[in-house]
Amino acid sequence: MARIKRFFQDVYKNKTWLLMVLPGVVWFLLFSYLPMFGTVIAFKNFQFHPDGFFASVINSEWVGFENFEFLFSTDDAFIITRNTILYNLVFIILGLILAVATAIILNEITNKKMAKVYQTGMLFPHFLSWVIVSYFVFTFLSVDRGMLNNIFQWFGMEKVSWYSEPEYWPFILVFMSMWKGIGYGSIVYLAAIVGIDRNYYEAAMIDGASKWQQIRHITIPMITPLIVILTILNIGKIFNSDFGLFYQVPLDSGSLYPVTNVIDTYVYRGLMTMGEVSMSTAAGLYQSVVGFILVILTNYIVTRINKDYALF
Amino acid sequence: MLKPAVPSKKVPKAVKKKNYNPHQLGKKANAILNTMLAVFAFSCVFPFLYVIIISLTDESVLEKNGFSLLPETWSFEAYQFLWAIKSQLLQSYMITIAVTVLGTIISVFTIAFYAYAISRPQFKFRKQFTFFAFFTMLFNGGLVPFYIVATQVLHLRDTIWALILPMAVNAFYILIMRTFFQRSVPESILESARIDGASELRIYFQIVLPLSLPGLATIALFSTLGYWNDWFNALLFIDNPALVPLQSLLMKIENTLEFIRQNTLLTGSVKGIMQSVPKDAAKMAMVVIATLPIAVSYPFFQRYFIQGLTIGGVKE
Amino acid sequence: MKKIFLVLFSCLLLLSGVLAGCSSNESEAGGKDGEEVKLTWYMIGTPQKDMNKVMEEVNKYTKKKINTTIDLKMIDWGDYDKKMQVVIASGEPYDIAFTASWANNYVLNARKGAFKELDQLMDEHGKELKGALDPAFLEGAKIDGKLYAVPTNKEVGQQGVYVFNKRLVDKYKFDIQSIKSFEDLEPMLQTIKEKESGIQPMTTFTPHAPFDYILDDKMPFAVPLEGENKIVNVYETDEMKQNLDTLHKYYKAGYIKSDAATSKEPWALDVENWFVRKELYQPYAENIWSRNAGYELVVQPMHESPITFNNSVTGSMQAISATSKNPERAMEFLNLLNTDEYLRNLMDKGIEGEHYEKLDNGRIKDLPARKNYTVPSFALGNQFILDLYEEDSDDKWEKFEEFNNQSDDAPTLGFYFDPKPVRTEIAAISNVTSEFAQALLTGSVNPDEYLPKFNKKLKEAGLDKALDEMNKQYEEWKKKQ
Structure with missing residues (x-):
């Protein structure tokens, strides 16, 4: 009883804070938590029932882990898992380095007007959807009309049929992902860098610290919490991938599958003929659970190193 | 070259x-x-x-x-070609702008409130609520239950809210904002106000928000982009042509092309569609008019954004 | 810490209770004793400007006739599948939906219980409709002996034809009648390639293959039209090998677009950049195509007589939802739509005097406003009661019936495979197929090298198990026939 009483006292004492989180909590409950009950269909053979979704869920038979099997059953399963993880690792590491570097440079260069222009320019790709980006890539890589092959011919080199030669694609995909994401990523870091108290830098300059030392000893440590959080979050999505990047940019070309097939595209292609709600839910759940475990692990490690940086 | x-x-x-x-x-x-x-x-x-x-x-x-x-x-x-469908385009522009403006305001407010609360050490349940938000980033119930909530619980179908509410909150932005608040709004600044007896809400509006303009501007920018580029919610919830946003006009063309590609056998019967699919140039024109407004307005928007950053930068 | 989760959890439970309540209580039942009913109808096609105008007229008429109004929701081609998957899975109440082998998949949805069984409903509320339909449709569309959607009365069989650009055929005096096989095209393609720049000798298509496909025309499962009556892997047959070899030869010679495997080129008819293409025929189709193209076309059949496949009898249908509160009315409406000439023509071409006009001889002609109302005729309903255009031949519908009578039944007509026992394998095979089939079927890769690889990967993906299951189901089905 006493504990319950104390709980309510706590609630009362924190009422302003609770009021602040209330709108968000309501939203999360409605749009995120409530729909999570739907996940049970990952373990069922989903059959429709005339009385609506709930009746359908209740009346469908349990099948255990059968809906997950297609993710593990073939040799392709290994390839897609490998591709997904490797690409994401590269995206996380390279994306982090490039975004932080760009943000620091934007903050440091002397001509602020130009910095603004660059920043505007770099955010541009973020406005374009992958479909449009894929058109653009196509204008470069098209076999007979592409800009690259035209240049190659100009120099008397062999034409490359880009869309059927897998060896180039890991680079193309990484490049495109960076190209589209860096402007956006650097903004977050820039906002944090600009937010750093100027006094730190002044003190450092009085001590004769070089720019490089300032960056190393002030800027980077000050944005480390943000870096850690964003990285932990990205690790949580390591089994997910940007469908547009892996499906639309390579134009769904079969010969590129060994390097472009990732879990999301595999699920999409596998279920196209059957439209199985249960199996796609199962795939989503698999991605979430792995991501969740990884995040908890990383967060635990971060906690051991420095408690302040932990996500929760 | x-x-x-x-x-x-x-x-x-x-x-x-x-x-x-x-x-x-x-x-x-x-x-x-x-x-x-x-x-x-x-x-x-x-x-x-x-x-x-x-x-x-x-x-x-x-x-x-x-x-x-x-x-x-x-x-x-x-x-x-686009001039021929100008009434639809104009209508879609209005919808997109309305959704973007309203949506950005709603989402910045909700996100900032939530993020601020979980960034304060005084809030006893901050860890729980951080986790509560974070958890939603990884797990989702899938499309169908989401659709049911929106249509059958909230009755959003064919309303402008169907384009706004589903994207109003984003745990990712909340966590970014939380870090921002933790770094840029140190407790020491707030202490004196607390001693003067100001309520937490007043502190929030009068001290915290002005100090946090860079962060708020970042979040606002992200949600503006999100709303402007969204088409999927329109696909799910909007049947009324008067409520279709700009991006979904564009995506409809793309989806139709992809549909044709995957249904090669159909050629005979889909003759009707082919005629309605715009050619390359028209498609690109569509991209231009769907992207240009936000692209050219962004530099103006960015002025405030940069201002926000600078104001944040010169603070005490 | 634990408590707050407990509290939250109970909130959730409460909310889900609300949710459950909402979803089951919402209904617009009624209409049992002839009260007015509003039916929701999901239809594929680009939404039209004058839709509301036309639907007002439709509703006036249907209200008078069967005291029913229609809320027509047109969903664009590429969006329809995605939207209907969600609508159906969410159990949302609606009444009628377009379904076919190629959109809002008829067989899958029927198997999963999304549609109402119609046999009895049709006997009670759709007698005229049943009489108007070619029986081949009704028989062919039955899944395990039950009908789940009302087929559209149109051509029942599929007849692949080569379509040629007549200008070029005349220019080089090609004898297209002599073309009996895919290989016969070669000299013509060669001439075009050499002499006509800016013209692609052939559009991206796969030649006629003598197979009756089980799932779709890329997946490896099919029954050969000649030979042993069982399901085989088409990619191991000689006929397929020969086709692929020819395709690759044509590709290397530059007759096929060099990026055919990845191209989204729709080969629109009104762009004159091709010489030969493949289409599915119906009587007098060349006239319609020529009209759409704006230049003359000629056709040459790819095979003897039309064949009635599962895909062709389920090519265009209207299903009544299992969640419909007024299935009887829905059936009455479909009955009216498919048998009432006024209603059918109204829905097809819009309002007389505004979108089209009737000429003195009973023929019709489009008016300029028609461009504000163009709906996919073949997807809406009975073709045989449509008014004829000025330039149509008198015997158009007779020719259709003749065409239908000539059609031969495919071996698996009426057999619908249930993938449930092997869905893991099908998912894997589907992936392997999309990796190889597109490249092979456009001739882009050498079959000598890729076909063995493809077959090996199919085997690894569980092809044999899937084939065994299919043949088991097929044998059982054959016994019942």
């Missing part, structure tokens, strides 16, 4: 280049860094210019020569 789409890893190395300049960035380093950023920024804008050129290229030239930077024949035909 223009920088082709080959991988380049030059950018990060540059950071090391400026070792020897103690105070200001040296002239040489500055020039190098400027050039690199300029090249990268140009490579980012270039596709868009290219898209504009294609949209102004004569369709028969596209058919014959493919894409080129300097087309043989220029043509405004693609935009004439």
Whole structure:
């Protein structure tokens, strides 16, 4: 009883804070938590029932882990898992380095007007959807009309049929992902860098610290919490991938599958003929659970190193 | 020639280049860094210019020569095609703008409130609520239950709210904002106000928000982009042509093309569709008019954004 | 810490209770004793400007006739599948939906219980409709002996034809009648390639293959039209090998677009950039195509007589939802739509005097406003009661019936495979197929090298198990026939 009483006292004492989180909590409950009950269909053979979704869920038979099997059953399963993880690792590491570097440079260069222009320019790709980006890539890589092959011919080199030669694609995909994401990523870091108290830098300059030392000893440590959080979050999505990047940019070309097939595209292609709600839910759940475990692990490690940086 | 789409890893190395300049960035380093950023920024804008050129290229030239930077024949035909559907375009513009503005306001408020609360050590349940938000980033119930909540619990179908509410909150932004609040709004600043007896809400509006403009501007920018580019919610919830946003007009064309590609056997019976699918130039024109407004308004928007950043920067 | 989760959890439970309540209580039942009913109808096609105008007229008429109004929701081609998957899975109440082998998949949805069984409903509320339909449709569309959607009365069989650009055929005096096989095209393609720049000798298509496909025309499962009556892997047959070899030869010679495997080129008819293409025929189709193209076309059949496949009898249908509160009315409406000439023509071409006009001889002609109302005729309903255009031949519908009578039944007509026992394998095979089939079927890769690889990967993906299951189901089905 006493504990319950104390709980309510706590609630009362924190009422302003609770009021602040209330709108968000309501939203999360409605749009995120409530729909999570739907996940049970990952373990069922989903059959429709005339009385609506709930009746359908209740009346469908349990099948255990059968809906997950297609993710593990073939040799392709290994390839897609490998591709997904490797690409994401590269995206996380390279994306982090490039975004932080760009943000620091934007903050440091002397001509602020130009910095603004660059920043505007770099955010541009973020406005374009992958479909449009894929058109653009196509204008470069098209076999007979592409800009690259035209240049190659100009120099008397062999034409490359880009869309059927897998060896180039890991680079193309990484490049495109960076190209589209860096402007956006650097903004977050820039906002944090600009937010750093100027006094730190002044003190450092009085001590004769070089720019490089300032960056190393002030800027980077000050944005480390943000870096850690964003990285932990990205690790949580390591089994997910940007469908547009892996499906639309390579134009769904079969010969590129060994390097472009990732879990999301595999699920999409596998279920196209059957439209199985249960199996796609199962795939989503698999991605979430792995991501969740990884995040908890990383967060635990971060906690051991420095408690302040932990996500929760 | 223009920088082709080959991988380049030059950018990060540059950071090391400026070792020897103690105070200001040296002239040489500055020039190098400027050039690199300029090249990268140009490579980012270039596709868009290219898209504009294609949209102004004569369709028969596209058919014959493919894409080129300097087309043989220029043509405004693609935009004439769009002029023919101007009433729909105008209506869609209105919807997109309304959704973007309203949505951004709602989402910035909700996110900032939530993030601020979980950034304060005084809030006893901050860890729980952080986790509560974070958990939603990884697990979702899938499309169907989400659709049911929106249509059968909230009755959002065919209302403008169907385009706004589903994207109003984002745990990712909340966590970014939380970090921002933790770093930029230190407790020491708030202590004195608390001693003066100001309520937490008053502190929030009068001290915290003005201090947090860079963060708020970042979140606002992200949600503006999110709303402007969204088409999926419209696909799910909007049947009324008067409520269709701009991006979904564009995506409809794409989806139809993909549909044709996957249903090659159908050619006989889908003749009707083929005629309604715009040609390349028209498609690019569509991209231009769907992207241009936000692209040109962003620099203005960015002024405030930069201002926000600077105000945040010179604070005590 | 634990408590707050407990509290939250109970909130959730409460909310889900609300949710459950909402979803089951919402209904617009009624209409049992002839009260007015509003039916929701999901239809594929680009939404039209004058839709509301036309639907007002439709509703006036249907209200008078069967005291029913229609809320027509047109969903664009590419969006329809995605939207209907969600609508159906969410159990949302609606009444009628377009379904076919190629959109809002008829067999899958029927198997999963999304649609109402119609046999009895049709006997009670759709007698005229049943009489108007070619029996081949009704028989062919039955899944395990039950009908789940009302087929559209149109051509029942599929007849692949080569379509040629007549200008070029005349220019080089080609004898297209002599073309009996895919290989016969070669000299013509060669001439076009050499002499006509800017013209692609052939559009991206796969030649006629003598197979009756089980799932779709890329997946490896099919029964050969000649030979042993069982399901085989088409990619191991000689006929397929020969086709692929020819395709690759044509590809290498430049007759096929060099990026055919990845191209989204729709080969629109009104762009004159091709010489030969493949289409599915119906009587007098060349006239319609020529009209759409704006230049003359000629056709030459790819095979003897039309064949009635599962895909062709389920090519265009209207299903009544299992969640419909007024299935009887829905059936009455479909009955009216498919048998009432006024209603059918109204829905097809819009309002007389505004979108089209009737000429003195009973023929019709489009008016300029028709461009504000163009709906996919073949997807809406009975073709045989449509008014004829000025330039149509008198015997158009007779020719259709003749065409239908000539059609031969495919071996698996009426057999619908249930993938449930092997869905893991099908998912894997589907992936392998999309990796190889597109490249092979456009001739882009050498079959000598890729076909063995493809077959090996199919085997690894569980092809044999899937084939065994299919043949088991097929044998059982054959016994019942």
